[in-house]
Amino acid sequence: MVLREIGFNVIYLGSEIEGRTQDCVDVNEYNYEGFKYYPSKVQSGTMIQKASRLWHTYINGQSIISRLEWLWSKDSVAIIAYQVSSLTMLKLKRFCDRKKAVFISDVVEWYEPSHMFMGRYGPFALDSEFRMRYLNKMADGVIVISEYLKEYYVKKQKAGCQNSHPNRT
Numbered sequence: 001m002v003l004r005e006i007g008f009n010v011i012y013l014g015s016e017i018e019g020r021t022q023d024c025v026d027v028n029e030y031n032y033e034g035f036k037y038y039p040s041k042v043q044s045g046t047m048i049q050k051a052s053r054l055w056h057t058y059i060n061g062q063s064i065i066s067r068l069e070w071l072w073s074k075d076s077v078a079i080i081a082y083q084v085s086s087l088t089m090l091k092l093k094r095f096c097d098r099k100k101a102v103f104i105s106d107v108v109e110w111y112e113p114s115h116m117f118m119g120r121y122g123p124f125a126l127d128s129e130f131r132m133r134y135l136n137k138m139a140d141g142v143i144v145i146s147e148y149l150k151e152y153y154v155k156k157q158k159a160g161c162q163n164s165h166p167n168r169t
Helices: 047-059 062-071 086-099 123-133 147-155
Strands: 011-013 024-026 029-032 035-038 078-082 102-107 141-144
Touching (some): 011 062, 062 086, 078 086, 086 102, 141 147
Parallel strands (some): 102 141
Antiparallel strands (some): 024 029, 029 035
16 A cells, blocks of 8 residues: 555556456456456366466466556566565566566465475475575565564565665666
8 A cells, every 4th residue: 555655556466366256447458446457367177177277376466467467567666576486586587577567475484394385395484485595685676564573584685665776777
């Protein structure tokens, strides 16, 4: 809400299959409390279709990048990533570098690896640890919600949403 209040147009890209019927304003466009959002529109179905959706939306992020390319305008200035895979985060960072946009990582939770699906050494836990320990440091800024995360990223010089990229204004 703060970004909208200071004059930014905020758009959400979701990984959900469909938007809510009551939010539909046009074909493939939805609005919730004044915010536009675009669901992935990838239908569930066979196991192969579900695996393809998992790959393109959650793991490699190609559907997110494709939708960003479609929605991006000369007025766009930043991307805030929340709970994306490491591969998707790398692609979003590269996209921002190419567009001279600010890349911000929204770091809400740091899950205990043993509590993650498939356990401490499972792919989701390893991906989360890699993202939290290394990739968030590549972001131009981070948004945190706890003192622990704030202190962790202050030590890594990534506190708040500061602009750390010399080519961006």
